[in-house]
Amino acid sequence: MPMPEWLRLRRAEAVPADQAAQWTKCPKCGSMIYRPDLAANAWVCPNCSHHFRMHAFDRISMLVDSDFVEIGGELLPGDPLGWTDKVPYPQKLQRDREKSKLTEGVVCGFASIGGTPVALGVMDFNFRGGTMGTVVGERITQLFESARERHLPCIVFTASGGARMEEGMLALMQMAKTTLAVRRFHDDGGYYVSVLTDPTTGGVSASFAFQADVILAEARAAIGFAGRRVIEQTIRQKLPENFQTAEFLLEKGAIDMVVERSELKGKLMRLLDYGIGAQRPANGRAALLRAIGAPPESAESRA
Amino acid sequence: MPMPEWLRLRRAEAVPADQAAQWTKCPKCGSMIYRPDLAANAWVCPNCSHHFRMHAFDRISMLVDSDFVEIGGELLPGDPLGWTDKVPYPQKLQRDREKSKLTEGVVCGFASIGGTPVALGVMDFNFRGGTMGTVVGERITQLFESARERHLPCIVFTASGGARMEEGMLALMQMAKTTLAVRRFHDDGGYYVSVLTDPTTGGVSASFAFQADVILAEARAAIGFAGRRVIEQTIRQKLPENFQTAEFLLEKGAIDMVVERSELKGKLMRLLDYGIGAQRPANGRAALLRAIGAPPESAESRA
Amino acid sequence: MNAIVEREKGLIELEQRIAALKTHAAQQPVDMTAEIRALETKYAEIQREVFGTMTPWQRVNMARHPKRPLGSDYIAALDQFDELHGDRHFRDDRAIVGGFAKLRGRRVIAIAQDKGRDTKEKVLRNFGMPSPEGYRKVIRLVQLADHLGLPVVTFVDTSGADPGIGSEERAQAEAIAQSLYELADASVPIVATVIGEGGSGGALALALADRVLMLEHAVYSVASPEGAAAILWGDAGRAEEAATRLKLTSDDLLQFGIVDEVIPEPLGGAHRDPVGVVASVLAAVDNALSALTVVAPEELRDRRYRKFRRIGAPAT
Amino acid sequence: MNAIVEREKGLIELEQRIAALKTHAAQQPVDMTAEIRALETKYAEIQREVFGTMTPWQRVNMARHPKRPLGSDYIAALDQFDELHGDRHFRDDRAIVGGFAKLRGRRVIAIAQDKGRDTKEKVLRNFGMPSPEGYRKVIRLVQLADHLGLPVVTFVDTSGADPGIGSEERAQAEAIAQSLYELADASVPIVATVIGEGGSGGALALALADRVLMLEHAVYSVASPEGAAAILWGDAGRAEEAATRLKLTSDDLLQFGIVDEVIPEPLGGAHRDPVGVVASVLAAVDNALSALTVVAPEELRDRRYRKFRRIGAPAT
Numbered sequence A, B: 001m002p003m004p005e006w007l008r009l010r011r012a013e014a015v016p017a018d019q020a021a022q023w024t025k026c027p028k029c030g031s032m033i034y035r036p037d038l039a040a041n042a043w044v045c046p047n048c049s050h051h052f053r054m055h056a057f058d059r060i061s062m063l064v065d066s067d068f069v070e071i072g073g074e075l076l077p078g079d080p081l082g083w084t085d086k087v088p089y090p091q092k093l094q095r096d097r098e099k100s101k102l103t104e105g106v107v108c109g110f111a112s113i114g115g116t117p118v119a120l121g122v123m124d125f126n127f128r129g130g131t132m133g134t135v136v137g138e139r140i141t142q143l144f145e146s147a148r149e150r151h152l153p154c155i156v157f158t159a160s161g162g163a164r165m166e167e168g169m170l171a172l173m174q175m176a177k178t179t180l181a182v183r184r185f186h187d188d189g190g191y192y193v194s195v196l197t198d199p200t201t202g203g204v205s206a207s208f209a210f211q212a213d214v215i216l217a218e219a220r221a222a223i224g225f226a227g228r229r230v231i232e233q234t235i236r237q238k239l240p241e242n243f244q245t246a247e248f249l250l251e252k253g254a255i256d257m258v259v260e261r262s263e264l265k266g267k268l269m270r271l272l273d274y275g276i277g278a279q280r281p282a283n284g285r286a287a288l289l290r291a292i293g294a295p296p297e298s299a300e301s302r303a
Numbered sequence C, D: 001m002n003a004i005v006e007r008e009k010g011l012i013e014l015e016q017r018i019a020a021l022k023t024h025a026a027q028q029p030v031d032m033t034a035e036i037r038a039l040e041t042k043y044a045e046i047q048r049e050v051f052g053t054m055t056p057w058q059r060v061n062m063a064r065h066p067k068r069p070l071g072s073d074y075i076a077a078l079d080q081f082d083e084l085h086g087d088r089h090f091r092d093d094r095a096i097v098g099g100f101a102k103l104r105g106r107r108v109i110a111i112a113q114d115k116g117r118d119t120k121e122k123v124l125r126n127f128g129m130p131s132p133e134g135y136r137k138v139i140r141l142v143q144l145a146d147h148l149g150l151p152v153v154t155f156v157d158t159s160g161a162d163p164g165i166g167s168e169e170r171a172q173a174e175a176i177a178q179s180l181y182e183l184a185d186a187s188v189p190i191v192a193t194v195i196g197e198g199g200s201g202g203a204l205a206l207a208l209a210d211r212v213l214m215l216e217h218a219v220y221s222v223a224s225p226e227g228a229a230a231i232l233w234g235d236a237g238r239a240e241e242a243a244t245r246l247k248l249t250s251d252d253l254l255q256f257g258i259v260d261e262v263i264p265e266p267l268g269g270a271h272r273d274p275v276g277v278v279a280s281v282l283a284a285v286d287n288a289l290s291a292l293t294v295v296a297p298e299e300l301r302d303r304r305y306r307k308f309r310r311i312g313a314p315a316t
């Protein structure tokens, strides 16, 4: 599958100074892997199939046919609280921008997957631990609003430590804002698939991650509301190994399926295909209004 | 509260031949109770407040202001399967008719409760163990259809051993039939309160009993899907004392509240009052169609 | 021991003798055509005698035959299937299998009760007896189907809903009631097929449908024959008698208007030709869907209402 | 020890001295008016000094004050309340109390988080930390309110959603997400009041509302100060510092447009006049409802959308 040059460039890693930096140790099986091999294998350990966390643009390259038009990329975080802890918040943002080559914790846009046009959002743990601040919330909201306008299915990959503390309550409110956008998208007949990747917790898991029509999780991803450490401190005992894993959640009925990364694109193509039957979304209020020829909701309401 | 003569007559018990028959033993505390006292106390043991099972017309007398117009009373059971076990089914029906002074296992009609007009259904365990055959299903269905047409709230008291075996699959199908009627009533903005009384199990608990907007249960009533004996045989051990009681279900979150019989009418009056705000039932499909002035569903569909 | 399996023994013996004879004939220069034909004639005679007209109790045993195609066999025969798990709240109940599917090229949501074939699978699937989470999975999938405009196809095969402590604790009655409630409102076509045992409310919870199909030797009953016998005579041993009384065969139910169509099985039952039977069921479902998908949603719901409204209503 | 309780000690001592003096004066023929007045002046001075301007950390402690009116105090002050229990599937979570109510004659669905007053009640109510079943009860009640056209009134007071094993097993994240999802779609007015601690997503799950009110000394925060301090500096002891950074006071939130109205508390906090505070909260809620109930459902939902849509959107 051809990948446009610019997409690859977005993630072109700096050439490491020494040869050793070309090698990475798998955190699961401990084997040393040559980084170009790892990248070629979609960041899956060839030895134990451990799924490394992926850069948003690597993920996009892996998924989309060849096109990707970013939206909301111009939105950049401010410092609404004038936050500082060890270092000022703007400085942290600057550091993360450099480290991750991203402008914020989510990349949103339009693309095709297996020929089907979709609205696609991909979170990235490399940027402030994938936390949701105002920009992540705004980009996700715009994604669902655009998907609604264009009648596109929406796919969101989540990876998040929760709401971003440095933006305080403005960050928490993004849970409400994104929820309203997802709900309106859904009520209008929209089809939404979320893919929970390692890790998906806190305010993101408790909003749009768990509001999809179909919820996938990448194999062995950590997923939950409270962090593992918080729970262990609360109950004062060690948690079982598989607790809060994708496989655990599948058994507990919380998610639809667990997918190995190598099968992800194929699975998404099939899931998108089922949604093509979605010509007659009957239970959504807006869709019903539309179906019976009633006047549409005010455009103003999309403000 | 004055009770019309005819209503009292429907339940006038034959004068027992001997004085002893005037006394009843409480199955819970064992105390001997003078039957007229028991009747005067709404069939609640004055000693331990055990709730005796009530005759449908006693229940109606206790609840309604003074009026009660029965509907569906003309519907009488046939013998669709030509059923016979120890005795032929028609003979069982005849026996139950005499014993219970009822024509079937549910009495339905219109009444006022605390001044609010309602559609009211009351099941009676005295008739074939409150089992649901075609007539019970038909009466309940007509009740919800009438309530829908007249925009009345609907209250149903359940007491049932489940679907009536002697009418085979025709009985089981009443679960589907009543469900469709309840759902249409609800979608059209109807307000439905069910009161689960001792015992409510099987096909009745698994259909309209648990489809109400608000679900009450009489104190200490046995409520469940499978019968206690079936479960004990399956798991080969004795069940805890409170298993499948109203109080157990409350703790398990299955019902809204447990009510002592003495407080029942007052509670229903309050619950009915809250429903008076129900002017704008917005999420029901039919109500929505109506609200926006779309043509109503075909009258034919009420067949 | 299953009564049908019992009756099959003589036939299997005969089958083996015919096979042996054929092998022998192929290896020897003697003409055994006549002997083979005689045995084959006898075989066909016995088969007709044993399976030609079956009593209700025999049908019950046929419906429970250990080799009968199970829910997952129908799922496996779909063009494509992507399983969706769980009720989103508590557990993934494996007694019910459901997900996106393609049936003869048509996108659907397929849901099947599955009893499990071997011991391990039976335990995993709780012998096909769904817990509340199973019915809540059904509700969720029907809502998804409704949202996407996909028809719902169900395969019914259960001795009944799970009667365990946990299921009661988590409101089994509510789960079934709400499953019915959800099917009642769906604006997409629903086709249910009773493929084996249609056990009471636990089966109906997947069968409030626009078209109800039934395999010839499946049964669909208000109560299990054993349970009915226990209640009626305090003797589960009189199940055979109860089976007759309950009118649980496909002929009975077609006559009552409870079942819309009966799908024939080969002589000897579905397990004599599982691939063929599964294919003919899927063809019948596809056929039913073709007629339903052209109906407008409101009309579909109205027809569904009228369909069940008629059952047990006074003649007019 | 609660920092406010600590600071109140001197005042309580002074109160007792004034009371003793007054008793003494009433029994003795000596005029102690001057002494009493002097003490009362001093008391007022100290009170102003202590409570006149409070730091964010002091507000946190005020919000957690053991005598502060709890959710159930607001419920008890309604004209009428009929509690509705349970999520219909698993359990009745007592950390959330909800039901039909009349608020100044108006029929509503009222929902409150309640921490419990004494030890026994605290355990019963899990210290006000809801489990998934609590949020699922909220969903159910909001659906009921929507069906009957009743406004929804919530009282928010929780340190956060329960972080236990069971809650994770039963999908706490899904429960909160779906509670938000339900509130987003309700076509009836929703008024939320933060009365004590508004702890993160576990609080917001009851506060996606048309009007968000807040008591003066309540706090509403993206994370608890202790939790934030632990993450930021690996030292929960620096909670006071974190409290300042988090901008969790009613003034801050009013300024951010996250809270629509701040309800004043008496000097010294809500617990100095619980009856008065509860009454003024209910009056404010009633007021907000009056403005909302005249709005058409679709318009109400649109306004709700726009209200939250603005937060953190780029300036235009």
Ligand SMILES: [Zn+2]
Binding pocket: A026, A027, A028, A029, A030, A031, A045, A046, A047, A048, A049, A050
């Ligand atoms: Zn590895």
Ligand SMILES: [Zn+2]
Binding pocket: B026, B027, B028, B029, B030, B031, B045, B046, B047, B048, B049, B050
């Ligand atoms: Zn007694």
